[in-house]
Amino acid sequence: MTDKPALTLEKVCKRYGKAEILKGISLTVKPGERVALLGHNGAGKTTLMKLILGLTKLTAGRITVAGAEPGSAAARRASTYLPEAVAFHKLLSGREQLRLFARLAGESPRCVEPLLERVGLGEAAGRRIGTWSKGMRQRLGLAQALLGQPRVALLDEPTSGLDPISRHDLYAVIDEIAARGAAVLIASHALTEVEARTDRIAILRQGRLVADDTLEQLRAQAGLPIRLRLTAQRDGAEELQTRLGGLRVNGTAVELHCRPEEKMDRLARITALGGLVADVEMAPPSLEDLYRHYSGEDRR
Numbered sequence: 590m591t592d593k594p595a596l597t598l599e600k601v602c603k604r605y606g607k608a609e610i611l612k613g614i615s616l617t618v619k620p621g622e623r624v625a626l627l628g629h630n631g632a633g634k635t636t637l638m639k640l641i642l643g644l645t646k647l648t649a650g651r652i653t654v655a656g657a658e659p660g661s662a663a664a665r666r667a668s669t670y671l672p673e674a675v676a677f678h679k680l681l682s683g684r685e686q687l688r689l690f691a692r693l694a695g696e697s698p699r700c701v702e703p704l705l706e707r708v709g710l711g712e713a714a715g716r717r718i719g720t721w722s723k724g725m726r727q728r729l730g731l732a733q734a735l736l737g738q739p740r741v742a743l744l745d746e747p748t749s750g751l752d753p754i755s756r757h758d759l760y761a762v763i764d765e766i767a768a769r770g771a772a773v774l775i776a777s778h779a780l781t782e783v784e785a786r787t788d789r790i791a792i793l794r795q796g797r798l799v800a801d802d803t804l805e806q807l808r809a810q811a812g813l814p815i816r817l818r819l820t821a822q823r824d825g826a827e828e829l830q831t832r833l834g835g836l837r838v839n840g841t842a843v844e845l846h847c848r849p850e851e852k853m854d855r856l857a858r859i860t861a862l863g864g865l866v867a868d869v870e871m872a873p874p875s876l877e878d879l880y881r882h883y884s885g886e887d888r889r
């Protein structure tokens with residue numbers, strides 16, 4: 590897989606009337622990379638995807654999709670898009686709809702059956718889409734996204750409204766799209782799942798990209814505290830709090846926060862308390878903590 594970005598954004602600006610939605614966004618996504626695009630409602634995630642697709646015009650800056658201009662025939666061939674609300678022809682069966690998409694993508698109809706099986710729609714494929722659940726329609730959307738070997742895949746909240754198993758299955762397909770060499774950009778509010786399933790996190794805030802790195806790097810840059818939760822032996826929570834400080838969480842637990850570099854020292858002090866401590870759990874800052882920090886919502 591080449592290291593050259595499949596998707597490049599340079600100082601991208603977008604205005605709607607007087608409203609400046611995006612103010613100089615620069616971002617690259619390499620083949621095989623899965624990047625989460627986070628931001629509050631109205632931050633501009635969908636607008637960014639529409640610019641990449643050439644569905645709306647740039648105010649300033651430059652975007653290239655597999656080396657081509659957004660909206661050009663080459664860029665359209667190279668990219669695929671799963672919108673938040675997938676709309677299909679209700680009267681067509683899943684198989685008929687996917688055959689139609691395959692024809693439009695210049696693919697052989699022979700690819701349709703394996704794709705339907707791949708996304709778990711083998712049995713439902715003959716039924717009209719109008720009778721399908723949201724999860725089934727999202728799966729068909731992903732089957733469409735797998736057509737034609739895309740080099741750039743844009744997925745707008747792909748798992749919203751799906752149950753945990755369907756989410757899991759959907760991410761398995763997203764991983765496959767990336768493993769085939771597509772640069773994948775996923776707009777999402779589902780922090781726990783993107784924490785586990787993406788390679789890099791980009792956060793939009795007030796029209797700017799305020800974070801763009803791996804989770805580990807963002808943790809290191811943010812310097813947020815590590816949480817230590819101690820469970821006391823019977824009736825020992827008060828003594829534990831007196832000795833170590835921190836907050837009583839419930840009848841038996843005490844929570845402490847410490848800087849990453851203090852962690853070993855804290856653990857040594859906890860171990861020295863011997864039988865007073867029944868258990869210790871340690872949690873590094875989650876993506877939710879980091880998101881609050883970078884999006885300016887850290888009010889704790």
Ligand SMILES: Nc1ncnc2c1ncn2[C@@H]1O[C@H](COP(=O)(O)OP(=O)(O)OP(=O)(O)O)[C@@H](O)[C@H]1O
Pocket residue numbers: 605610628629630631632633634635636637
């Ligand atoms: N066609 C349009 N004309 C005018 N303003 C628009 C248009 N499309 C989007 N906007 C505005 O641009 C801003 C960004 O919208 P966008 O849909 O990109 O946000 P988002 O980050 O995808 O939000 P969400 O998480 O709610 O889906 C919003 O303030 C929205 O009202």
